[in-house]
Amino acid sequence: ExxxxxxxxxxxxxxxxxxxxxxxxxxxxxxxxxxxxxxxxxxxxxxxxxxxxxxxxxHLPAEVTRLRGQIHDLVAEQHKQGFKTKFATADSDVGDAGARYDDDDDDEEEEDG
Structure with missing residues (x-):
């Protein structure tokens, strides 16, 4: 038990x-x-x-495509209006200024030498 x-x-x-x-x-x-x-x-x-x-x-890819189209259209319109030649002239002016700046550097080196 x-x-x-x-x-x-x-x-x-x-x-x-x-x-x-x-x-x-x-x-x-x-x-x-x-x-x-x-x-x-x-x-x-x-x-x-x-x-x-x-x-x-x-919607961004469609927006990018739309904006690219607008840029393309604007560039084409600018070319039609002759802005291309103005930009080319401005670029050559910058180039001339750069050349003048380089010439100035040469003058300083000659004075030091």
């Missing part, structure tokens, strides 16, 4: 230990589930933001 009582107590302890272990595992699984839900919500928010950003920039 005493052995049966001890066996019964041991069985209760084992059941209690199993219950505690199961409870601990359940709590761990709940924490992991909550963390996974939190991460899923965060990922969903990031996906929504990414979709918004994509929709904001989706």
């Amino acid at each position: 005493e052995v049966l009582a001890q066996c019964s107590r041991l069985q209760q302890l084992l059941n209690l230990k199993d219950a505690e272990e199961l409870s601990s595992q359940l709590a761990l699984m709940q924490r992991r589930t909550e963390e996974a839900e939190r991460l899923a919500m965060h990922a969903e928010r990031r996906a929504i933001l990414a979709e918004r950003r994509l929709s904001e920039i989706a």
Whole structure:
């Protein structure tokens, strides 16, 4: 009878230990589930933001193409109006000024030498 009582107590302890272990595992699984839900919500928010950003920039390639066309048209119009020769003249004036600047440097070196 005493052995049966001890066996019964041991069985209760084992059941209690199993219950505690199961409870601990359940709590761990709940924490992991909550963390996974939190991460899923965060990922969903990031996906929504990414979709918004994509929709904001989706028109940019068409806008770039449109602007390139406008630039091309403006350059063509400037060439028609003769601005090309004015730019060429301005470039040669800059070149002459650069040459004069280089000549001035040579004069200073001669004075030092």
